[in-house]
Amino acid sequence: MPDQQPNKPNGVPDDANTELSSAFPQTPTLGAMEVEGMLEKEDLTHSPDQPTESVAVADREVPRSLWQDAWRELRRNPIFIISGILIIFLIIVAFFPSLFDSTSPLECDLSKSQQGPTSGHPFGFDTQGCDVYARTVYGARASITVGVFATLGTALLGTVLGGLAGFFGGWLDAIISRIADIFFGIPILLGGLVFLSVIPSRSIWIVVAFIVVLGWPQLARIARGAVITARQQDYVTAARALGAGNSRLMLRHILPNSLAPIIVVATIALGTYISLEATLSYLGVGLKPPTVSWGIDISAAADTFRLAPHMLLFPAGALCVTILAFIMLGDAVRDALDPKLR
Amino acid sequence: MGRYVIRRLLQMIPVFIGTTFIIFAMVHALGDPVAALFGDKAPDPAVAAQIRQQLGLNDPLIVQYGNYMKGIFTGDLGTTFSGQPVTELLKTAYPTTLKLTIVAFTFEVILGIGLGVISGMRRGRFADTGVMVMTLIVISIPTFVIGYVLQYLFGVKWGIADATVPEGAPFSSLILPGFVLASVSLAYVARLTRTTIAENTKADYVRTAVAKGLPKRRVVTHHLLRNSLIPVITFLGTDLGALMGGALVTERIFNIHGVGYYLYQGILRQNTPTVVGFVTVLVIVFLLANLIVDLLYAVLDPRIRYA
Numbered sequence: 065m066p067d068q069q070p071n072k073p074n075g076v077p078d079d080a081n082t083e084l085s086s087a088f089p090q091t092p093t094l095g096a097m098e099v100e101g102m103l104e105k106e107d108l109t110h111s112p113d114q115p116t117e118s119v120a121v122a123d124r125e126v127p128r129s130l131w132q133d134a135w136r137e138l139r140r141n142p143i144f145i146i147s148g149i150l151i152i153f154l155i156i157v158a159f160f161p162s163l164f165d166s167t168s169p170l171e172c173d174l175s176k177s178q179q180g181p182t183s184g185h186p187f188g189f190d191t192q193g194c195d196v197y198a199r200t201v202y203g204a205r206a207s208i209t210v211g212v213f214a215t216l217g218t219a220l221l222g223t224v225l226g227g228l229a230g231f232f233g234g235w236l237d238a239i240i241s242r243i244a245d246i247f248f249g250i251p252i253l254l255g256g257l258v259f260l261s262v263i264p265s266r267s268i269w270i271v272v273a274f275i276v277v278l279g280w281p282q283l284a285r286i287a288r289g290a291v292i293t294a295r296q297q298d299y300v301t302a303a304r305a306l307g308a309g310n311s312r313l314m315l316r317h318i319l320p321n322s323l324a325p326i327i328v329v330a331t332i333a334l335g336t337y338i339s340l341e342a343t344l345s346y347l348g349v350g351l352k353p354p355t356v357s358w359g360i361d362i363s364a365a366a367d368t369f370r371l372a373p374h375m376l377l378f379p380a381g382a383l384c385v386t387i388l389a390f391i392m393l394g395d396a397v398r399d400a401l402d403p404k405l406r
Numbered sequence: 407m408g409r410y411v412i413r414r415l416l417q418m419i420p421v422f423i424g425t426t427f428i429i430f431a432m433v434h435a436l437g438d439p440v441a442a443l444f445g446d447k448a449p450d451p452a453v454a455a456q457i458r459q460q461l462g463l464n465d466p467l468i469v470q471y472g473n474y475m476k477g478i479f480t481g482d483l484g485t486t487f488s489g490q491p492v493t494e495l496l497k498t499a500y501p502t503t504l505k506l507t508i509v510a511f512t513f514e515v516i517l518g519i520g521l522g523v524i525s526g527m528r529r530g531r532f533a534d535t536g537v538m539v540m541t542l543i544v545i546s547i548p549t550f551v552i553g554y555v556l557q558y559l560f561g562v563k564w565g566i567a568d569a570t571v572p573e574g575a576p577f578s579s580l581i582l583p584g585f586v587l588a589s590v591s592l593a594y595v596a597r598l599t600r601t602t603i604a605e606n607t608k609a610d611y612v613r614t615a616v617a618k619g620l621p622k623r624r625v626v627t628h629h630l631l632r633n634s635l636i637p638v639i640t641f642l643g644t645d646l647g648a649l650m651g652g653a654l655v656t657e658r659i660f661n662i663h664g665v666g667y668y669l670y671q672g673i674l675r676q677n678t679p680t681v682v683g684f685v686t687v688l689v690i691v692f693l694l695a696n697l698i699v700d701l702l703y704a705v706l707d708p709r710i711r712y713a
Binding site: 242262385 | 424428433542543546548549551554558562647648652654655658659669685688692696
C-alpha cells in the first residue's frame, strides 16, 4: 500500500514524532536492548502481518483511552446492566406514561377514597380517590426531569466556574472559590425552605434552578481540583510550547482529561437530587399540584399512613427504585473510571 | 500551622457575610411582614407605618442587615412578631434539636465506622457484600420515607418505641428519630470508611506493623484506623452541621418541638425574625463545624499545613 509506513528491521518507526519513539532514548544506552525489544512487541501497527490499513486509522486503535477502558469495564459489570435497564425503563415511563396506564392521574372519584387495591387498580386509591397506580406512573416524569436537568445544570455551571478557577488561578480562583463557599455554607434543605417559600408558583424548572444554584459548588470543587491536576501535566506544557492558546488548551487538552471525576460525582448526585426534590415537595416547598410528583403524593399520604399504608408505600417504592437505579449507575461508573480501584 | 489557621479564619469572613446576607435578603423577600402580622385583615395604614418605623423596615436592606449583624454579636437576635425574643425561643428549641443531633451522631460514629471497618477488612466476602447492599438501599430511601415506615413498624405496629416524642424530649424517646436522622449519613460513613480501610490495608506501614509481629487488634486500632479515619472525620464534621438542617424532616415526622419545628412554623406564618434568627444560627453552626473540621484536618494530616 502506498501510505503504509516502511518498517525498520528493529520495529522502531522512523517517524520520530510518535509517542513511542520519543518516550525512549534512541541513543544506545545500557537498557537500550530491552527498550527496543519492548517496542517491537508493543508496536503492533507496524508488524508485517497486520492487515493493510491506512496508518491514520490503525494508529488511533493502538492506545485504549480511559473511556474505552471504562466502557469495557462497564459492559461486564452486572450492576451497570441492571441499573441501565431500569433507567431506560424509567425514562420510557417518564416520556410515555400513557403506554402504561389508561386512566388519568387527575381523574379522581371521592367515593373510592383510600380504598385498597382492587382489580384494574392494582395500587388502590388515595384520599382524593385518585388511582395510585396512575399517579405513580405519571409521577416518574417530574422526578426524572428534575434529576436529569439539575444534574446537567450543576455539572455545566460547576465545570465552567470550577474549571476557570483551576485554570487561571490567582484572583479569579479566589473570587470563584469564595462564592462557591458562600453557597456551600447554606445547608440545602434550609436553603430550600427559605428560598422556595419566597416563590409562589413552583414549576419543575424553578426547583431545577434552585438545585443548580445551591448544588454547583460541589461540582466546582471537583472540577477545580481536576483541572489543577491536569494543568500541571507535561502534555499541557508541550501544547503550550507548540503555541496553543488558552481556549485550545482548555477545550482540547485539559477538559477531556479532567472530565472523569466530574462525571462520577455528577452521576451519583443525580440520585440524590431526585431524593432532594421529593424531600422538598414533602416539606411543601417543592413541586405543587397539579404537577404529579411522588414527593407530593407521599406527603399527602403521610397523615393517614397508619390507616392506608398502600397510599404511601407505592409512590415511595417507585421513588426508592428510581434513586437506587441512578446511585447504582453512579457506583458502576465510578468503579469503571477510577483506576485506583482496579 | 499558625499561618494556615489565620488564612482559614480570614477566608471565613467573606463567606460568613455572604451566606448570612443571602439568607437575610431571601427571607425579606418572603413578603410584607407587617401584612402577615395582621393575618387576613387589612392593617390601618397609620398603624402599619408606625410598626414599619419601629421595626426599622423602612431602611434600605443593607442597613437592616448591618443592624441585624450588630445585634447578633451582642447576643440579640431580634424579637418575634408575637413579642418573644428570638433568643428565648431558640433556648427552648435548641436543646431538643441538640439532643436529637447527639443521638444521631452517636449512631453515625459507632454504627457507621463499625460497619465500614468490618466491611473494609473483609473485602469481597459475605459481610462486605451485605454491608454494601444494605447501605446502597438506605441511601436510596429518602429520610422521610424511612421515618414513616420505621415509625409505623416500631412505634405503632410493634409498640417497641415511642411513635411521637413527648414534651421535654427524653433521650429514650429520641432513639428512633435519632436513628432515622442518622440513617443516610450512616450509610455514607460506612462506605467511606470501607474505601479508606480497604485502600490502607495494602499500605506499606500496615505490612511493616504486621511483619514486626504486632497483634492484629493493635495494627487495626493504632495503625490502620488512625490513618483511615482522616477523610471520615472530615465527612462527620461537615455532616454535624447538615444533621441540624436535616432535623427539619425528622422533627416533623416525630412531632419534636425543636429548631426545625419552630422554623417551619415561622415560614408558614411569615414570621421574619424567627426565620432569620434560626437560619442564621444554623448556618453559623454549619460554618463553624466546617472550620473546625478544616483545622482538625491540619492537625491530623501534616501534609495539609504546608499546602
